Amino acid sequence: MDRIDRKLLNLLQRDASRTNASMADEVGLSPSSCLRRIRRLRQAGVIDRIVALLNPAKAGRTLRAVVTVELRLHGEPNTRQFLDLAAREEAVAQAHAVTGEVDAVLMLRLRDMEEYDALCHRLFQDRANVARYWTMMVIRTGKDETAIAL
Template sequence: MERVDSKLLKLLQEDASRTNADLAAEVGLSPSSCLRRIRRLKSAGVIDRVVALLNPAKAGRGMKAIVTVELERHGEQHMRRFLELAVMEPAVIQAYSVSGSTDAVLMLRLMDMDEFDTLCERLFRDRTNVARYYTMFVIRTAKETTAIPL
């Protein structure tokens, strides 16, 4: 990957709504050439997609929580089953299986505590094979970027 591509990716990760001519000028290329590079990056899958990011508070989801989960019975089968459950929840925006003594980590986007409460009932109730879970509510967000460092 060349220097120009990396520059383009960096810019597009910051703001993908800029015009092609604008980007072209910044990286020192002609608009057509610039566009072709971007298209190549897209079809190569380096650029996965372009999305709008909302302001969580203004979208009514100002509360965020991180939950670590330890399962009762471990193993591929049980892990998969739990993650399937978690993935179905709209409030779950990230769900990972992880190494270490905790089995899974969930990132939640919540409206309020009530939503958290009902979510817990659905995910961590008796039959869901969850031995214990630990919730950390986000107090301050110091950094939160979708940009992958280049």
């Protein structure tokens, strides 16, 4: 994992649709060497996968929210159960168990408030193990990056 590998990873994290040849050119390697490095990074699992990122607006999910959740029953099994429940929801992009004043944090991508309402009913009401929850609707996003700095 030298300087060239890092450079390649940075390029791929920005745009993985580029041709191998153009990246090879940019890092100053021949296409074959470049390809072999990228393949090695994939096989080593440094590159987990290649995915398409959609435009949320054009995919109909502009509304974002961060929800912090306090559970009624704490502890590992209960937390896990709640995360599993949340994970099944398609509006839930991320579900984390956390330290601090609350037990879990959810990152949501919603179509509209109606979907939010329905989600709250499913996750937080009824016989769910939720004591309280706080919703923060995202007003503006200053940064939203999948790339991991190396």
